[in-house]
Amino acid sequence: MTPRIAPVRRPEMGFSERIYIVEILRGLWVTSRHFFTNLFRHSLRLLGLRAEPGAVTLQYPDVPARVPPRARGRHRLLLRDDGTPRCVACMLCETICPASCIRIIAEESPDISIEKRAKSFEIDLGVCVYCGYCVEACPEDAIRMDSGQVEMCAYTREGLRWNLRELSKLPDQGIN
Amino acid sequence: MNETLIQTGWSFFLVLGAVGFGLKLAALLSWVERKQSALIQDRIGANRADIFGLRILGLFHIIADALKLMLKEDFIPPKALRPWHDIAPALSLGCSVLCLAALPFGDRIVFLGRAWSLQPLPLSAGILFALALLSLGVHGVVMAGACSGSAYSLLGGLRAAAQMISYEVAMLSILAGPLFLYGTLDLAEAVRSQAHMFHGVIPAWGIFFQPLAFLLFLCAGAAETKRAPFDLPEGESEIVGYFTEYSGMRFGMFMTNDFVETVLLSGLAVTLFLGGWHLPGLSGLPQPFLGLAQVAVFSAKVCAMLWLLMQLRWTLPRFRFDQLLSLGWKRLLPLSLLNLLVTAWALWWLS
Numbered sequence: 300m301t302p303r304i305a306p307v308r309r310p311e312m313g314f315s316e317r318i319y320i321v322e323i324l325r326g327l328w329v330t331s332r333h334f335f336t337n338l339f340r341h342s343l344r345l346l347g348l349r350a351e352p353g354a355v356t357l358q359y360p361d362v363p364a365r366v367p368p369r370a371r372g373r374h375r376l377l378l379r380d381d382g383t384p385r386c387v388a389c390m391l392c393e394t395i396c397p398a399s400c401i402r403i404i405a406e407e408s409p410d411i412s413i414e415k416r417a418k419s420f421e422i423d424l425g426v427c428v429y430c431g432y433c434v435e436a437c438p439e440d441a442i443r444m445d446s447g448q449v450e451m452c453a454y455t456r457e458g459l460r461w462n463l464r465e466l467s468k469l470p471d472q473g474i475n
Numbered sequence: 476m477n478e479t480l481i482q483t484g485w486s487f488f489l490v491l492g493a494v495g496f497g498l499k500l501a502a503l504l505s506w507v508e509r510k511q512s513a514l515i516q517d518r519i520g521a522n523r524a525d526i527f528g529l530r531i532l533g534l535f536h537i538i539a540d541a542l543k544l545m546l547k548e549d550f551i552p553p554k555a556l557r558p559w560h561d562i563a564p565a566l567s568l569g570c571s572v573l574c575l576a577a578l579p580f581g582d583r584i585v586f587l588g589r590a591w592s593l594q595p596l597p598l599s600a601g602i603l604f605a606l607a608l609l610s611l612g613v614h615g616v617v618m619a620g621a622c623s624g625s626a627y628s629l630l631g632g633l634r635a636a637a638q639m640i641s642y643e644v645a646m647l648s649i650l651a652g653p654l655f656l657y658g659t660l661d662l663a664e665a666v667r668s669q670a671h672m673f674h675g676v677i678p679a680w681g682i683f684f685q686p687l688a689f690l691l692f693l694c695a696g697a698a699e700t701k702r703a704p705f706d707l708p709e710g711e712s713e714i715v716g717y718f719t720e721y722s723g724m725r726f727g728m729f730m731t732n733d734f735v736e737t738v739l740l741s742g743l744a745v746t747l748f749l750g751g752w753h754l755p756g757l758s759g760l761p762q763p764f765l766g767l768a769q770v771a772v773f774s775a776k777v778c779a780m781l782w783l784l785m786q787l788r789w790t791l792p793r794f795r796f797d798q799l800l801s802l803g804w805k806r807l808l809p810l811s812l813l814n815l816l817v818t819a820w821a822l823w824w825l826s
Contacts, residue, residue, distance in 0.1 A: 320690070326790040330515045334786065337514040356519040 366447050371431045373448040374422055376466045377441050384463060385441035388415045392433035392442060400426035401433060417463060424451045425459035446470055489595035490576050496774075497575040501734035502537050504781065509536070511782075512789045544727035552720050554624025563622065564721065564728035567615025571735045574608040577601045578742040579663040580773050581752045584766030593766055594663050601662035602650060605743060606643075609699060612736070613639045616701075616708065619729070620717035631717035634796065635701065635708030641803035642698040649695055649811040652688040652818045653681045653747050666751030670758075680750035687814045689748045691807055696740040697787065698803065702733060704791035707799060709733075741780035749776050 315321040340353035357364065366372060377385045388405035406418035433442050448470040453459045506521075510533065513520030522533040529535075551560060579601075581593035598604050613636065620632015657665040665681075673679045682689045698705040709716035709729075718729045745751060752769035760768055794802065 323787070323791065327786060330786055330790045333517060334511065334514045337517060341514075353517075354513070354519045355517050358519070 364449065366449055368445075368447075370447070370449065371429045371434075371444040373424065373444070373446045373451060373461075373470075374427075374433070374466055375443050375446045375469065376420065376463060377443060378467055384417060384420070384467065385439045386417045386420060386463075387413060387439055387441070388417045388420075389438065391436040391438065395432045395436045397430060397432065398426050398428045400424070400428075420463040420466065421460050422466060423460045425453075425456055485591060486595065489580075489593070493576045493578060493580065493595045494572055496580075497572060497735050497738050498731070500738045500777075500781070501731050502541070504734040504737065504785075505540060505730070506534055506537050507781070508785060508788075509533070511785050515786075515789050541727070544724050547723040549723040549725060552624050555720065556622035556624065559618050559622040560624075560720075561725075563615045563619035564718075564725045564732070565615075566618065567612050568728045568732040568735065570608045570612035570615065571732055571739055574605050574612075574739050575735070575742070577605050577608075577662060578739075579666055579746060579751060581766050581769030582663070582667070584763055586763045586766075591766075592663075593770060597663060598661070600660040602654065602660050602665070602743075602747075605662075605739075606647065606650070609646075609736075609739075610639075610643055612732070613643070615732075616717055619721065623717075623720035625720050627715040628717050628719045631708055631710075631715060631719065635717050638698060638701070638705065638708060638799060638803070641800055642695045642807070645691070645803055645807040645811055646695045646699065648808065648815055649688050649691045650747065652811070652814045653685050655815070655818050655822055656681065656684055662746050666746055666753065669750045670753055672755065678750055678753060678755050680753070681748040685748065685814070685818070687810065689744070691811050691814070692744060692748065693784075693787075694802075695807060696744065697784065698799070700733060700736040700740055700784075702737065702784075703788045704793050705799060706793060707796055710793070737781060737784055738777065741777045741784060744780050745773060745776040749780070751776075 337353040340350045343350035344353065379385055386403075387408075388403055390403060390405070393399075393401040393403050400423040402419075402421045402423075404418040405415050408414055408416040429444070431444055434444055446469055451459060510520045512518075520533060521536045522530055524530070524533060524535040524539040526535055551557075576595040577598060579594040583590045583592050585591075594601075596604070616635045616639070617632045620628045620630075620635065623629070653665070654660060657668045659665055659668070669678070669680050671679050673683065677683055701708050707714065709718065718726055721729065752773045754772045757768055757772065758765070
């Protein structure tokens with residue numbers, strides 16, 4: 300079978316494109332339109348009037364980042380109505396985690412209908428790759444990545460190993 | 476009183492004023508460049524430098540830049556040719572700063588019973604002086620490339636040399652057209668001959684009689700300043716330029732030189748094509764104020780030209796080197812010679 304060849308023709312340049320001056324003027328029109336529109340908007344806002352923002356820039360560290368609602372942020376361990384963690388220490392998340400950043404120690408639960416619970420549940424957020432497999436694997440809907448927190452920092456590596464109590468809280472509930 | 480002393484003092488003051496004008500404007504241009512490009516690209520632009528929390532639209536970045544450049548280590552590569560590598564930026568910047576003194580900022584003012592010239596260097600061949608110094612400035616650039624002891628700098632310097640010599644030739648023949656028209660090489664005289672109104676409606680500015688020359692001058696001038704779309708010699712981030720081996724304030728001098736050259740080119744364009752200090756309806760002012768108004772008009776026109784050059788710089792993509800050379804030799808030069816012929820023929824036919 301002969302390969303099929305699709306010849307791509309270079310677009311022919313007309314006279315006005317070849318002398319370039321008309322094209323320069325068109326380009327100047329585009330850049331000047333942006334320049335004056337944005338200058339006008341910036342001036343209005345500087346005077347305290349309502350106007351569209353003159354720039355799409357987000358002044359990030361000053362203004363918090365806009366995280367989309369479905370973005371995978373820091374994990375959150377969900378609690379039952381009585382305040383105990385939903386986690387039943389089935390180890391599925393620890394097993395599936397490609398970065399091996401979850402460390403669960405199981406113990407027997409006093410509640411006979413639950414059987415097991417996590418004695419300790421640690422996620423090393425410095426190692427986590429935020430793939431979301433743990434959320435997919437969890438049969439109890441005990442772990443979600445919906446905290447909306449994407450800025451994790453600490454002065455030591457240990458500072459990024461969060462325990463069960465820290466992981467159960469939302470960012471506005473006292474931690475960070 | 477001592478006539479020479481007064482004249483010398485006044486000239487000294489004027490030269491200082493002109494150089495100050497150029498350097499201040501060049502410093503301001505570094506801010507304008509950031510902010511204008513930001514506005515064009517829907518960004519905010521540099522705005523973080525502050526003094527006691529005061530930011531005033533990022534104007535302190537000029538001071539921050541200067542401080543940073545001065546405090547940085549001035550590293551000289553061991554393979555550099557010593558005296559030449561060191562003086563290259565000074566030669567480049569010195570030539571273009573000196574050139575500023577040839578610009579006519581205004582006509583003569585009559586004040587305190589004496590005529591004061593507002594042109595720092597009232598030369599009878601001012602335009603030749605300007606062009607000569609512009610060509611001398613190329614030596615600094617080539618020297619920087621050749622004496623850095625780096626192959627990349629050398630290539631950048633060679634590109635600069637090829638580009639600037641090509642456009643130097645075109646520049647001369649472009650400027651010959653308007654100079655035929657004004658019949659003088661004196662920049663102040665050239666402005667004076669643009670004073671009258673043509674048919675009472677349009678001012679007799681060079682741009683209306685030499686529109687082609689104005690376009691060609693803008694093109695050659697942009698190439699002369701080595702800024703985009705003709706920034707092949709430096710190529711800020713993509714192609715390695717002639718000042719690769721420079722650091723600290725020596726590098727800063729090359730950057731300043733670019734901006735000073737831009738100011739200079741705008742000044743020349745205003746002088747030769749945009750009527751210099753003239754503005755219709757201005758000549759009615761009483762004498763000492765007229766001079767100030769003229770300086771203001773000249774500066775305003777220079778700023779408008781600078782805006783246009785900046786806008787062009789952020790609009791156009793960079794040329795390829797063969798495109799650049801063929802534009803210079805195959806388009807600009809023949810067109811400028813044609814312009815020269817037509818001008819000469821028209822002047823002969825009219826006289």
